Every structure is written in structure tokens, then in C-alpha cells.
Amino acid sequence: MADFETPVLQKYPVIPSITIDAMKDSAPFVAKPEHQDPLGFPGELVDDWKDRAIEKMGELLGKYRSFQVYLDSCVKCGACTDKCHYFLGTTDPKNMPVARQDLLRSVYRRYFTFAGKYFPKLVGARDLTKEVLDEWYSYFHQCSQCRRCSVYCPYGIDTAEISMAAREILDSVGVGQKYCNEIIAKVHKVGNNLGLPEPALKDTLEGLEEDIEDDTGVKVRLPLDEKGADILLITPSADFFAEPHIDGLIGYAKVFHEAGVSWTLSSYASEAANFGMFIGSYENMQKVAMRIREAALDLGVKRIVHGECGHAWRVAYSFWNTLAGPFDFLDPNYPVPQHICEFTYDLIQKNKLRFDKSQNDHRVVTFHDSCNVARATRMGDKPGGQFEIPRAIIKTVCNNYVDMDPDTIKEGTYCCGGGGGLLTDDLMEIRVKGAMPRMQALNEVVEEHGVTNMAAICAICKSQFTKVLPYYKMGMDMIVSVHQLVSDALILTGQEVDDDEADEDAA
């Protein structure tokens, strides 16, 4: 299947011994000039790259307090060394968060600190060389910016901040990552990661309307570019395209239908994902986010609801107001943006949705907290709502639910292994190995509780698991959307409930 070995799942989590340079050859395809230009980056490695990299580092030190404070504060206590899924899966010590940071911190010390300038050996400072630059390119693309390390750091040092800065420095000297930069350019041009133009989108949505009607006998609409609708739905473009994402989209449509609200998608802003975050580019992230503001104004909507996507929800929840706000033209009675889970949960609380839970009786479900949702956002009014609300929804629509090992969920959740711009086939080895800790915890509940499905609320998680589950001898269709579960149990008004069919499914 591949030229690397899939890790063997242990019965219990194990902290492995280190294997020096185990992943030194892992690196994604480098962006070509045509991927770099639209983002405002040099097309290839510039001649004076060293000076420019140092200059860029200095600029970022002045712009981001996180970067400055985190480079200074690490005491090398080792608290993070066993926390990264990529270290646990690869055993390469440079995948320990502190060691990953040190790839850059060593250069920071050499050029920006007294100790590193005069006593480099003593404090582990080193010159910036081409080898160091290559090492950055390799190992800062073995970080999914999932922030698990930051939970356990006594100073809250967030490796995501360091890896974003590193990628921005790399981009600024002409060494970009093809996958991310090509996609961002597509969003700038077409409006979504997949490059789906308006007619294709329209076709897809019409097809889905027919599917729902065939399935339920009820006409549920998936409107596109409808001016004057109350709600603009911003969702990852994977929802228009692939299983199990698309079943989630059907779920949102049914929920909107039952809520009786008018809503629309936008062909101009047909993407929730914002890969500008992955490459640490404020400007590109802002440019992508602005499409959503523009679409909301053009369509004259009153609210924005956000579909199932992890990093996108981080950008939306934490950054939209900064990048594209203020959203004072929207209805102040609703949060901006509102997560689809918040929306559905609210309706459940108000008893506005009817469910036939038995429709999900053939499943035993567990929930994968997506890293960005868990550690970088919230849902509802209370801290931790991002854990409780999706679980409450699942338990409302499913009879059989179990959680995975407490160390691997909620704020301690493991990344799927494909986040942070790594969801590309040229990084398959790191993706498979990085998924190991999640696969281990999943395998545990499969064996102990007969779990059949893992639900997620992130397009990257869903795509990643679809791809890596088979490596671990589990079915790719184990992964489902939370709103797929909602969709399967939701009874639409006027829907003919076929009792026989329900019984069959339960059997």
C-alpha cells in the first residue's frame, strides 16, 4: 500500500523511545511560481534568502507577542515531549513540540539574543543555513497546529504560533507549500478550495434536493445566492463534494427546513476553510475572510451560520470579527457567526425537532473532538460548550454513545493527523503515523464497546479518517458527520415514516 510501515496499535498508549531522523525525509511538494504569485510571495528561493528570512523573523517578533514571548520563555522542562501525535506516531524527536520549536528558536537565539550571539554553543544557538531552512520546511510541515502541546505547557507556549511564523518566513523567501498555496489562490479566484464554479455548485445542490425528496417525500431546498434570505450558510466545500461530508450538508438543510428559516449558500463565498491560517499569513487569511463579509452584505442576510469544519470554525469564531468585522449589519440577537451545532442544539432545547432515534440503532457512536474546535473555539455561552453541545446533539439522535479514553478527548483530544495543511497525498506517511494515537483510542472503544462509527465536525478530520482508517484495518465509512446522524433520525414535517423500514434498520 505504501513505502512505510503503519504503526502497530498497542493495547494501551505507550510513550515511545526516540528514533533520530526517522522523518527527516518527509516534506511536501514545494509551491511553483504560479502558486506563489497570487499570494504575493516570491516564486522561488530568492538570492538573499538568508537576510530576508532573518529580517522577516525580526518583523514577526515585533508583530506577534506570542512569537516573541514563546521564543524567550521555554525552559526545556519536557512537559510537551510526549504530547504530540506526530512524535508518538513517528518517534522522531524533532516532532516533540519543544524540539520542533527549537529548530527555529536556535536561529532566533543566534541572531536576536545576547546569549546566542556570544555563547552560541552554550545555549544551542546556530546559524541559519540552507540545511536549517530545509529542516524547517520538513518539520514545520509535520505540525498540524493542533495546539495540544499548548494545553500542557506551563507557559502556554503554542507550537502552532511558531509553525505559522516559520511557514510565513519560508513563504517570504520563496519556499511555499504547494498544497496550501495552490488552494488559497483558488479561493481568491473562484471562492472555494475545490475550485467549484457557480454552475457546478448549482447542479450539486439541485441533485441533493432531488435525493432528499426521493428519500423522504418532502421538498427540502438547498438555495444558492438567494438575496434577502435570513441566514447565510458558510460551510467547507468538501460538503458539496464527498462522503461523509455531503450527508452532513443534507442534515443542515433538513434542520433549516424544520426550523422554518430562510437560508442560502453563496457561490462567491462557497468556502468556510481558510488555509491562510495554516501559512500564518494575516493578509491572506483576511482576504479569504473578506469574501464572507462581502457575500453577507450582497445577499442582505441577517445571520451567518457555520458548517462542520474545525480550523474554519477557529477562523470564524476567533478571527472573523478581527479580520472582517465588525458585523454590526447583522442581527445582534444571534452570535456572529453561529455554529450549525449551536443552531441545532438550540432547536432541540426548544423542542422544535422530532427525532426517531431508532434510525441510528444500528450504530454505536463515539465523538472525535476536532482539535481546532476543542482548543481554539467555543460553542454556546459556557466554556466547554464546544465539547458538550455536539455530544448532546449526538445523544439526542442516537441511543448508543460512548466516549473514548478521557486523555484523548475534549481539551486533550488528538488531532486526526491531517490538519494544519497536511491533508495532501505527498504527506501520506506523516498523516498515517500521526493518526496513530487517535486510532489507538478508537480501536480501544471498538474492541471494548463495539463502536461502529466515529462522528466528527470537521471536513479535514472526515477526509483524513476516510483515508487513514483502512491503514489501521478499520472501515473508511466508520467516520460520519454529526449532522448525518441528525439527518438520519430527524422526522421532517409531512414525512411518511415507514415503520417496517425502521424495524429493519433496528434489526
Next chain:
Amino acid sequence: MSALSVSYVILFYAAIGILVVGLGSRILRYVKTPAPLKIPTMPAPVTKSGVVMRLGREVVFFESLFKSNKWTWIFGWLFHVSLLLAFFRHLRYVIGPDNILGMLIGLEIVQSFGKYASYTMVIGLLGLLGRRLFVERVRYISSPSDYLMLLLLLSIAATGMLMTFVSHIDIMQLRDFAVGLFILQPANVPDSPLILIHLALVALLMIIFPVSKLLHAPGVFFSPTRNQVDNAREQRHIADWAVPLDETRGNK
């Protein structure tokens, strides 16, 4: 004054100067550098008082480290608490017994806690050193300076213990020296080798503070993942350098 005393006075004024100016300028840099985006590690407090509590737990109990690794937590916490207790004990060298603070410091409980804290301090430091030497992952990330820092602290603790438990020095003279520094009337330093080593190492610690990983002390208070309120949806947060981008960011 002896040449030795003169050099110690100069050493201490230099050390204090470097510590204050170095640390001050570093903190100023942290204050002036904006955090352009909301990045608290969630779940995070939704109010400012909640953030004060979170930082308080982090500083007093090392909450995150506790979640991470119990051994590192025990040794690290033991060391820091011991350092604080020893610090209280040392205040008697600069604060007289004729005021309320001085009376508190003079209390038997403060003095003996400070005294025996030296044991727990050494245990903590040896534990941390042990982890650095014997845990493969921690050894991998350690630089010479990481070991030297522990050895420096151990040496300070050891010389202090020797003076407390084995070979006493003239503490009245030490007090005169310490007070003299503060009231700008330098006095002779006691000429016992132990105190001279102890003082020199402390001065060294003060000097390297602003240029070393000891910056974690101010750093924790400026860590955006720990000190930000979770209110991104409710309040627009924008850095000065990003304000002009609002003008050029798009059509609307």
C-alpha cells in the same frame, strides 16, 4: 573598605542594574508587542476575573504542568515554593525587626520554613536534573545551559545550607553589607569563602536572568494563550498594525 568588599559592591550594583534594566526592557518589549489575534487555549475564561484566576492557578499551582507530567510538576513546584520560602527568610538581611513586615519575617515559622526549604529545594533541583539526565526525551532537548542553570541553583542552595547548618557566618556583618547596598552606604562584605561564593553566584544569577530562559517568569503573564479572555465574537479585537488593513482589505 577592602578591595574585596569594593569589588563585591560593584558586582552587586552591576547585577542589580543589569537585572532591572534588562528585565524591564524585556517586559516593555512584551507590553509593546501586540497580540493581533485571539488565541486563548480553550476552554478559556469568558471574563477578565476568570483570566486572573487562570493565571493565578498557573503561577501558584502550575496547573498546566500538573496536567502534563506529575514528576516534573512535583520537582518543579517543590523547587519554586522552596525558593519563595528561602527568599522570605533572606528578607531579614534587609528589613529590620522594628516594623510589621520585619516582625513577620522574624517569626520563628517563617525563619524555620525558610531554613528547611533548602532541603526541599535541593530535592526539587536534583529531581529536575535527574529527569534531564535520565529521561531520553528531556536529555535530547537539553543544552549545556540547561544543565548549568540547575548546577548554578544547586550551588547557591548548597553554599546557603552549609552556612545555615555547618559553618555559620557573621550575619550581622552580612546584614550591614546588604543594607549598605540599599542605602548607598557600602559596607564590608563578610570574608568567609562560603558567603563570597554564595553571593557571587546569586549575582551571576541576577545577571543572566534577562538573557536566559529565566524569562519564563515574566513570560507566563504575557502568554496570549493564557491571558486572553474568550470573547472574540462579542468584542472586536484588533492590533494597531492591523488597523490600516481595514482600509485596504476588500470592497466592503
